[in-house]
Amino acid sequence: MLMIVLAGVAIMLLALLLTNAAAPTSLTIISGPPGSVFQKTALRYQKILAREGVTVKILPSGGSLDNLHKLSNPRLDVDVGFVLGGEAGSADTSRLMSLGSISYQPLMVFYRGTPKTLLSDFKGMRLAIGEEGSGTHNLALALLKLNGITPGADTTLLNALPGDAVKSLLEQQVDALFVMGDSSSTDLLRQLLHTPDIHLFSFIQADGYARRVSYLNKLELPRGALDLGKDIPPETTNLIGPTVELVAREGLHPALSDLLLEAAREVHGKPGLFKKAGEFPVLAEHEIRISEDAQRYYASGKSFFYRTFPFWLAGLVARALAVMLPLVLLLIPALKVAPAIYRWRIQSGINRWYRVLFDIEREAVAQRTVPGKQEELLHRLQHVDATVSKIVVPAAFGDLLYELRGHIDFVRSRLQADADAQGHKD
Incomplete structure (x- = not known):
């Protein structure tokens, strides 16, 4: 059982080193031309995410449609951008997802x-x-x-x-x-x-x-x-x-999705010329499907770990759980089966000596009349007894060993009785 636990811990540590379930600490936003509302919004997001240790890189663009095209291009290193409602048209948005609408434009x-x-x-x-x-x-x-x-x-x-x-x-x-x-x-x-x-x-x-x-x-x-x-x-x-949507590529880490929506709530949640307090961000689906993580955020807020711990620590905990939980689920049944496997292993080591006893008994019966055979079998049995006496088993399995030694004595007594009877006849 100890070996199973040690092996499980070793696998967990190795998997923890090799996997990357923690949230990334960098993000790229495609915004708009210098001085535009989109660029100024991206700069505000950048400051808010920096408080959580996330570095935001802002890329300029020609505007909403340009943002959509760059987000749709997998060869470009872009994570999220601002897109106006109605822009999608015939564009391929199957690999994009909306985090919701953040303002009117x-x-x-x-x-x-x-x-x-x-x-x-x-x-x-x-x-x-x-x-x-x-x-x-x-x-x-x-x-x-x-x-x-x-x-x-x-x-x-x-x-x-x-x-x-x-x-x-x-x-x-x-x-x-x-x-x-x-x-x-x-x-x-x-x-x-x-x-x-x-x-x-x-x-x-x-x-x-x-x-x-x-x-x-x-x-x-x-x-x-x-x-x-x-x-x-x-x-x-x-x-x-139209409204402005915060659009991300499919696969954006849930923690970054939460942080972006927290930033959107801080930036866009206040009253303005065209909006009431708390009106944005809002879960409103247009041409681009809504992210499942965004739906969860609007329903219940940030995930537990990122709501409870600092961003860097929450990422570490989430990463550890992502690795350890599946392994723990595998270890639980393994630990339940381990005692039975161990007992079977001990029994197997003891039961092989019963096969030797059976062989000795069969020979004793088959060759009972052969002179000196019983003495020979007694000598073999003595060797078996000496070997079995050296077997070391845990105290919990002592009953199995003592039963074997009792059976050895039983066979010995029968062989000795046959040997004495043979001697009287001689």
């Missing part, structure tokens, strides 16, 4: 000239719809198409960089600019909002857009919400926009 349309009521009013104008690969670009194309505005028609659609597009709008080189936080600097948006002769388009049909396009939400920007002193915006403005 409003679409803002800035323009010059007379006030516009409908998006179709921009027909025939010069529109900067964002760089190709950004969430802004794709959403703008979809909304313009719903209003009968398509590429190649009389409306000029420009795929300009955010900074260049803002400059173009300020210098009247374009008539309207579509922007979203995934691909635009918040400083640029603030600059546009504070420019007197530039208007922010209000989607009076916001409810209709939200009904027609499943991944869109109606958002309301209250009057004066951006600057009460300057009354910006000067009236309540209706906007539309």
Whole structure:
């Protein structure tokens, strides 16, 4: 039994050294262009995860669609990224999973000239719809198409960089600019909002857009919400926009999933312009399936070990249990069987001497009349007795040894009786 325990402990230690069940201590986030909302969010995540000893590497990108493509590419070293609802389309997302929605991402349309009521009013104008690969670009194309505005028609659609597009709008080189936080600097948006002769388009049909396009939400920007002193915006403005999903590759460690959602709760759980306190993160499935670990987190919070211990210690405990528990489950029945196996081994060593006794008895019966045979068998039996007396067994198995020696004496007495009878006859 001791050998079984020692072997089990040795296997556990070896497996513990060779396996990597502990949570990784590094993570790569694909964010967005420098200065974008996505990049600033990634930086906040980076600081929060650093408190738990996890190093976060942030990679820039062209925006939401670019993030989705890079997450889907197994040759790129990326773990998680920000993706707008509605971006998946025909992309292969079978190896991706969503950790839930973390915020709203409003679409803002800035323009010059007379006030516009409908998006179709921009027909025939010069529109900067964002760089190709950004969430802004794709959403703008979809909304313009719903209003009968398509590429190649009389409306000029420009795929300009955010900074260049803002400059173009300020210098009247374009008539309207579509922007979203995934691909635009918040400083640029603030600059546009504070420019007197530039208007922010209000989607009076916001409810209709939200009904027609499943991944869109109606958002309301209250009057004066951006600057009460300057009354910006000067009236309540209706906007539309998708939610932002935190998307990870399949196989993300559960502990990292929990940490990311803890960070999302800390960053996005507070009230804001378009959200109530505690509204995000939220378990809302769109095109990308929800992670099972995320479902467990939303239902019961962080796993027990990561809720109870520091991250590094919880990882060590989880790793040890992942290795030891299966081996313990194997050792329990082995330890139950071990006593029976050991007793069988002891009995086997003793029972082989019974075969010798049987042989001696059979010879004694078969050759009872042969002169000197009984003396020869007594001599053999004496040798057996001397050998058996040297056998060492645990006290618990002493009964087996004493029974054998009693049987040896029994056979000896019979042989001696036969030998004496033979001597009388002679």
